[in-house]
Amino acid sequence: MHRFHSLRWRTASVTLLGATILGGVLVGCGAGNTTIAPGSAAKGCTKVGVLLPESDTSARWESKDHPLLDAAIKQALPGAHIDYNNANNNADTQQSQAEADLTKGDCILVLAPQDAQKSATIVADAKKDGVPVIAYDRLVQSNDLAYYVSFDNTKVGDLQGQYIADHYQTYVKSGHNNLVMIDGSQTDNNALLFKAGAHQALDPLISNKSLNLVGETFTPDWNNATAQTEMEGFLTKQSNDIQVAYVANDGMAGTVIQALKAQNLTGKVLVTGQDATVQGIQNILLGTQAMTVYKAISKEADATAQLVAALSKGSSTSSIVNGQTKNANGVNIPSVLEVPVAVDGSNIASTVLADGYVTKADICQGVPAGTDSIC
Ligand code: BGC
Numbered sequence: 152m153h154r155f156h157s158l159r160w161r162t163a164s165v166t167l168l169g170a171t172i173l174g175g176v177l178v179g180c181g182a183g184n185t186t187i188a189p190g191s192a193a194k195g196c197t198k199v200g201v202l203l204p205e206s207d208t209s210a211r212w213e214s215k216d217h218p219l220l221d222a223a224i225k226q227a228l229p230g231a232h233i234d235y236n237n238a239n240n241n242a243d244t245q246q247s248q249a250e251a252d253l254t255k256g257d258c259i260l261v262l263a264p265q266d267a268q269k270s271a272t273i274v275a276d277a278k279k280d281g282v283p284v285i286a287y288d289r290l291v292q293s294n295d296l297a298y299y300v301s302f303d304n305t306k307v308g309d310l311q312g313q314y315i316a317d318h319y320q321t322y323v324k325s326g327h328n329n330l331v332m333i334d335g336s337q338t339d340n341n342a343l344l345f346k347a348g349a350h351q352a353l354d355p356l357i358s359n360k361s362l363n364l365v366g367e368t369f370t371p372d373w374n375n376a377t378a379q380t381e382m383e384g385f386l387t388k389q390s391n392d393i394q395v396a397y398v399a400n401d402g403m404a405g406t407v408i409q410a411l412k413a414q415n416l417t418g419k420v421l422v423t424g425q426d427a428t429v430q431g432i433q434n435i436l437l438g439t440q441a442m443t444v445y446k447a448i449s450k451e452a453d454a455t456a457q458l459v460a461a462l463s464k465g466s467s468t469s470s471i472v473n474g475q476t477k478n479a480n481g482v483n484i485p486s487v488l489e490v491p492v493a494v495d496g497s498n499i500a501s502t503v504l505a506d507g508y509v510t511k512a513d514i515c516q517g518v519p520a521g522t523d524s525i526c
Contacts, residue, residue, distance in 0.1 A: 192258040192281035193462040198232050199224055200252030202273075204265040204289065204339075205240040208373035208402045210428045212237065212263075215448040216288070220261065223449075223456035228463055240372045242266040242338075249273040253280055259459050263287040267340040285458055288451060290340040292479050297462070299476050299486040300455045302446045304341045308348020308399075310493040311423045314442045315395055316352050319362060322394045322421045329392055330357070331385045332367035333378050333407060335399040342369065345399050345425070353397070365389055370403060379406035386414055395421045401431030401443055408439045427494055427503045432514045435496055436523050442495040445503050454487040499525060 201220055206213045217235065224231050234252050238245035242265045252260065253276060260277050262284050264270030274284045274293040283297035290299055319328070332349070335342030356362045366385045370378050378398065385393060391414050398404040404424035411417045417439045424431045427445040434440035454471060461468045468485070475483040494502050503509050504525070515526035 193283050194465050196258035196463045197228065197230050198234070198255070198257045198259075199228075199459055200234045200236070200249065200255075200257035200260045200262075201287075202236045202238065202245055202248055202252070202260065202262045202264075203287075204238050204245065204263050205373070206237050207240060208375050209400055209426050210402070210430070211426050211448060216263070216452065219449050219452035220287075220455060223452040224261075224459055227453075227456035227460035231459070238265045240265060242269040245270065246273060250276065253277060253282060258282055259462055260284045261287045261455055261459065262291060264289050264291045264339075266338040267292045268338065283462055285455055286484070287455055288341070290476065290478060290484070292340070294478065294480055294482045296478075296484045298458050298468070298472070299484045300451055300458065300488075301341070301476075301486070302451065302489045302491045304344035305348040305351070307341075307425060307444050307446070307491045308345035308350075309352050310348075310444050310491060311345070311397060311399075311425065311442070312349035312352025314423060314493055314495070315349075315362075315397060315421060316356055318421060318441060319356070319395050322419070323362070327392055327394055328361065328363050329365045329389055330362045330395040330397065331365060331382070331389075331393055332397040333381055333399060333403055334367065334369045335403075336371055336373045337369040338371075339373070342373075342399060349397055362395065365393070370399075373400065373403065375402045375406045378403035379410050382407040382410035383413075386410060386416075391416065393420055397423050399423075400425040401428040401434075401440075402426070404434065404440050404443075405430050408434060411439075427508060429509055429513045432494075432499060432503060432509055433516070433518055435494070435499065436514060436518045436526060442493055445492045445494045445508065447489065447492075447506060447508065450489045451487075454489070458487070496523065 203212045234257055236248035245265045270291045271293040274291055274295050277284050278295045286296050286299040288301050334346045357364050368381050396407055398407050401424040404422050411420055422440045423442055424440055425444040427443045431443040457471045472485045474486045474488050476486040477483055492502055518526045
């Protein structure tokens with residue numbers, strides 16, 4: 152429905168201009184159901200729809216991705232107009248937001264999907280309008296994606312798992328080596344990659360019984376409160392006998408730490424995280440979380456902006472793209488994958504502080520002076 156609206160809008164613009172060519176594409180007369188060549192609407196495009204998935208389970212989306220994408224796209228493509236949307240963790244909302252963007256005439260979409268499968272409809276709708284979609288941070292399970300920009304997400308999980316492999320001995324003792332795993336949302340392709348990467352590092356230790364995996368669960372929508380309930384359930388089931396909690400991101404680690412606090416277990420259990428959020432770094436400084444994974448979102452935003460500009464200018468993207476990602480159908484999507492970095496108490500200064508990703512003032516708030524070398 153919206154597509155017809157969108158096409159009508161475009162056809163109308165064409166008629167007003169007294170021409171039949173828009174962005175180098177021939178649009179059929181009264182073309183209610185004409186499909187424009189994929190990607191073709193991008194040429195000369197300055198109207199970009201940005202669709203992020205949520206704001207409630209990780210601070211990154213609103214505090215980092217939103218402003219960094221805004222600035223990077225405007226810098227790479229002067230005069231760009233951005234329609235920004237946050238789906239607040241609802242796939243239907245995201246679908247409506249994408250439809251609205253297409254109706255407004257947005258001609259390139261940057262989409263971090265709330266749901267990897269459902270969002271394929273957005274890509275299909277965009278394709279009908281000739282609008283290319285760049286999957287941002289999270290893969291969309293569509294064969295029609297133009298590009299995918301993210302981090303090496305299996306590596307993210309591997310860094311988390313490897314950190315446990317390198318440090319679990321400080322937390323376990325004979326007969327008490329229980330591990331639980333609190334994974335992210337099953338509908339987020341990244342969560343599957345984080346889990347796979349973590350298992351890559353942990354499975355040998357589970358097989359040789361160095362660690363005893365007593366529970367593992369996905370967490371719908373990455374919901375932080377649900378993660379706390381999951382941890383409470385594991386603690387009850389194990390009578391508090393848990394030494395390691397693999398937790399997929401900092402937001403969920405924060406509530407897992409609340410569950411541990413209620414049992415006087417903070418600092419006694421190795422807890423992992425991801426995103427290098429202010430709260431995550433504070434928890435590391437306080438000794439309640441062992442590590443996080445720093446992903447330099449400015450690089451992700453910059454690469455995305457360069458692709459947007461190249462699509463608009465019709466220039467080559469070969470110097471931007473650095474790999475291919477196979478989707479669930481085995482189709483290769485041209486990709487830009489950045490490198491994640493593990494952060495613990497030993498390298499906060501040389502990583503997130505040195506990069507200006509967080510400030511000393513932010514991370515030392517609520518951390519008693521003298522707790523560590525930073526604050
Ligand atoms: C992102 C993580 C984030 C999580 C929850 C993932 O797709 O890569 O950085 O913590 O979603 O928002």
